[in-house]
Amino acid sequence: MSLGTPKSILVVMLRRIGDVILTTPALRALRKLHPSARIDMLVEPPCHEVLLGNPDASRVLLYGSAPVNYLYWLLRVNRERYDWVVDFMGNPRTAALTAASRAPVRAGPAHVSHRWAYTHPMAQSADRARYSALEKILMLRSLGLDADASDYMPRMSADAESEEFANESWRRMRLPPGPVVGLVPASRRETRRWPAQRFAELGRLLRDRLGARLLVFWGPGEEALAGAVRDGIGTAAVLSPRTGSVRQLAALLGRCALLVTNCNGPKHIAVARGIPTVTVHGSSDPDAWNPPDSPLHAVVRRSELTCIGCRSNTCPTRIECLSELAADRVFAACERLLRTPAGEP
DSSP: OOOOOOSEEEEEOOSOHHHHHTTHHHHHHHHHHOTTSEEEEEEOTTGGGGGTTOTTOSEEEEOOSSHHHHHHHHHHHHHHTOSEEEESSOSHHHHHHHHHHTOSEEEEETTSTTGGGOSEEEOOOSSSOOOHHHHHHHHHHTTTOOOOSSOOOOOOOOOHHHHHHHHHHHHHHTOOSSOEEEEEOOOSSGGGOOOHHHHHHHHHHHHHHHOOEEEEOOOTTOHHHHHHHHHHHOTTEEEOOOOSSHHHHHHHHTTOSEEEEOSSHHHHHHHHTTOOEEEEOSSSOHHHHSOTTOTTEEEEOOTTSTTTTOOOSSOSSOOHHHHTOOHHHHHHHHHHHHTSOTTOO
16 A cells, blocks of 8 residues: 655654654654655754754654643644555544645554554554664554664764753763773662662672773752662762753763663763663663663663563552662673673674
8 A cells, every 4th residue: 555655754752761762763664765855843842952953853843731822722733734654553542633734644553542544554563572772663564664674773963062061971980090981870660770889789799800980870850869869879979960961961972981770861972972882671671761682781680570571650569670670780781881892793
């Protein structure tokens, strides 16, 4: 079934920095298929920052949170007369926006209850979870599109101003010689948050055994948590500077030799910047959030637990998948990556 040759396409993924980053390979696949089309992407701030300078987006459109913005965009997408609208978010709001566009091709997830909004439902992999960035390309392929599924790694650059911010921050922190390992102890969900004391234990191991310097990252509302990790490590650990934008954070992450993190947005920024990562997983499924078979990106979790990867935001017990995950196990993954030359398995 041919969908024709579109002159204009709207890609919708409103929120979550990580989810927007993981949509960019699908955006790239669409650009390869239709190099002359206008391809817009609709996101909420601050997610637009990860798209600045992206060669595959013709325009980055900002969706605001106020109710008046919803009404505005219902009218706006209709007036734009898009040929295709591809809704990767698939919630009731984005489905309504997609339907309002009246585009000849309105694609969205086939498994949602509001699939009535879509003329072309996109199927997700039924056999197992796949890396989200790859999964979105496979969803395009389910429409009969010859989307390039081999080029699924997200990529993100930092602008010159943000790079200068990172350079100046590095000078001010005066970190001693040694590899700098970034730690990101925060996560929105407690079932995805390795305890601060475990991060501190890991930091001490990295310092004492590998001579690493630890840079503890934090965002709004996370400074106390990051401070507890820094204080628990002691010598050779500092807090990252306050960042004013996602791109400043990306520039700082880009200077780390390794990032140790929970399942969160900074992890996906690091992957897009080509920084090796070790991700601690509890309730989240690592197959969905980590590049498959990548020597640069390791996963540590208690696979021996029957409840591991439950995908729940709450735990009826004491989150033993994370609270009892020993720092030694995470250190082993860190040591392997830090001692493996770039590009070697």
